[in-house]
Amino acid sequence: MRMRKKKWAQPYIEEHGDYIYENPVDLKGKWRQLLKCDTLHLEIGMGKGDYLIGMSGMYPEEGWIGVEKDSSAAAVAARKMIESGLDRENSRMIAGDAENLTDWFAPGEINMIHLNFSDPWPKKRAHKKRLSSKHFLEIYDCLLAENGTVRMKTDNTGLFEDSVLYFLNNGFTLTEFSADYRRSEHPEDAVTEYEGKFMALGQPIYMLKAIRCSDVIK
Numbered sequence: 547m548r549m550r551k552k553k554w555a556q557p558y559i560e561e562h563g564d565y566i567y568e569n570p571v572d573l574k575g576k577w578r579q580l581l582k583c584d585t586l587h588l589e590i591g592m593g594k595g596d597y598l599i600g601m602s603g604m605y606p607e608e609g610w611i612g613v614e615k616d617s618s619a620a621a622v623a624a625r626k627m628i629e630s631g632l633d634r635e636n637s638r639m640i641a642g643d644a645e646n647l648t649d650w651f652a653p654g655e656i657n658m659i660h661l662n663f664s665d666p667w668p669k670k671r672a673h674k675k676r677l678s679s680k681h682f683l684e685i686y687d688c689l690l691a692e693n694g695t696v697r698m699k700t701d702n703t704g705l706f707e708d709s710v711l712y713f714l715n716n717g718f719t720l721t722e723f724s725a726d727y728r729r730s731e732h733p734e735d736a737v738t739e740y741e742g743k744f745m746a747l748g749q750p751i752y753m754l755k756a757i758r759c760s761d762v763i764k
Contacts, residue, residue: 595623
């Protein structure tokens, strides 16, 4: 469900441009240096930021970047982090469209890409917009470091089934797979806002983790 547009969002993003960026082309290839980390995570479609904030707090030695194209949601996420009082040195946010990832990140710069409860785009003509589609997997393949991985969680059965095939047919190998991920406790993995709602309803959470076949062969 799309968030209602917030009038304060754009001014807030502009005011806090040292934390949330709109077009960080100057940081391409420099993210690890900025965040003082060896391992760099990218969450695409961070929504209101619960996962990014949770994970960056749990793993302060690693770098975390969240991308969200809805400016209102991005502003909510940024405000939540900024007003939390948490150390923000290992995280940043981008208010922009994932279509521009190659403008913001250098080849091999990212260690793990997180896709959490992405828009399922259920109509077949819109499947190319899915963040797990062939188009985006080709982008990820370029940006991922050696042994880089994509980790996906969703509640949508159709999206998950299709995505398994997308990964297998586009140069990736599944290394983890679950049709009911939260049947076991995973304290190492923060719960997203949507995930919490689905868990409360007793809905299964699907999860997969994929690595490029070329890295497996090596």
